[in-house]
Amino acid sequence: MSILRVEDVVSGYGSMEVLHGVSLGVEEGQIVSLLGPNGSGKTTLLRTVFGILSPWKGKIYFKGEDISGIAAERIARIGMGYVPQEENIFPSLTVQENLEMGAFIREDDWQPRLEEVYELFPDLTDRRKSRAGELSGGMRQMLAIGRALMLNPELLLLDEPSTGLAPRLVDAIFERIVKLKEQGVTVFLVEQNAQALQIPDKAYILEGGEKKAEGGAQELLEDAEIGRLYLGR
Numbered sequence: 001m002s003i004l005r006v007e008d009v010v011s012g013y014g015s016m017e018v019l020h021g022v023s024l025g026v027e028e029g030q031i032v033s034l035l036g037p038n039g040s041g042k043t044t045l046l047r048t049v050f051g052i053l054s055p056w057k058g059k060i061y062f063k064g065e066d067i068s069g070i071a072a073e074r075i076a077r078i079g080m081g082y083v084p085q086e087e088n089i090f091p092s093l094t095v096q097e098n099l100e101m102g103a104f105i106r107e108d109d110w111q112p113r114l115e116e117v118y119e120l121f122p123d124l125t126d127r128r129k130s131r132a133g134e135l136s137g138g139m140r141q142m143l144a145i146g147r148a149l150m151l152n153p154e155l156l157l158l159d160e161p162s163t164g165l166a167p168r169l170v171d172a173i174f175e176r177i178v179k180l181k182e183q184g185v186t187v188f189l190v191e192q193n194a195q196a197l198q199i200p201d202k203a204y205i206l207e208g209g210e211k212k213a214e215g216g217a218q219e220l221l222e223d224a225e226i227g228r229l230y231l232g233r
């Protein structure tokens with residue numbers, strides 16, 4: 001079953017149309033990647049899915065429910081998590097405080113979840129009391145993901161978690177993403193980096209606000225024309 005369905009979505013800012021009718025689906029339990037060059041509309045798509053922007057046209061379904069135009073906080077409450085590309089942590093707060101902030105809309109006991117997040121990111125455990133602003137880039141990304149996980153999302157939207165990281169750290173982040181999938185979290189991973197084709201079950205390519213290709217990750221990796229046109233190879 002598709003946990004997320006985007007149907008013919010048109011969206012943008014002010015009078016500038018960025019997405020010109022994009023359709024895609026994310027199957028439950030999978031990692032699905034969206035790749036595309038800078039400025040292709042990847043972040044705009046995530047903002048529209050998560051309710052930060054309203055689609056001008058088209059529909060978005062989450063777990064079969066039409067969520068088009070619904071506010072982000074409500075979408076978060078029904079099981080979608082979003083890790084933005086930038087400003088995804090509070091640098092002046094500690095690691096622990098950042099994770100606690102992630103749970104702010106939870107009314108139940110989230111302490112056990114905090115321990116689970118520390119188990120997934122053991123490096124963060126040793127830095128509980130450090131200010132988030134003092135962490136390395138890789139650790140900040142893990143913290144940002146950890147914050148979103150505090151709400152136990154069924155679907156996690158990740159906007160370029162590998163940006164600015166050395167290849168070894170990119171692998172470390174991707175390993176955790178695979179682990180999340182093993183724990184039952186569905187992941188929609190937006191990346192510019194073709195390295196992101198190593199882990200997904202399925203991938204889409206976006207350019208100029210339009211879907212240019214879709215298929216199995218291996219299939220897209222082996223397609224020389226796609227590599228040349230969209231993945232900078």
Ligand SMILES: Nc1ncnc2c1ncn2[C@@H]1O[C@H](COP(=O)(O)OP(=O)(O)O)[C@@H](O)[C@H]1O
Pocket residue numbers: 013016018036037038039040041042043044045
């Ligand atoms: N807040 C904004 N206001 C106006 N235009 C924006 C805004 N954010 C992005 N854009 C424009 O929308 C287009 C797509 O941007 P974006 O979705 O961020 O692409 P990507 O994430 O693929 O790099 C770009 O032309 C960008 O300049």
Ligand SMILES: [Mg+2]
Pocket residue numbers: 042043044085159160
């Ligand atoms: Mg972006």
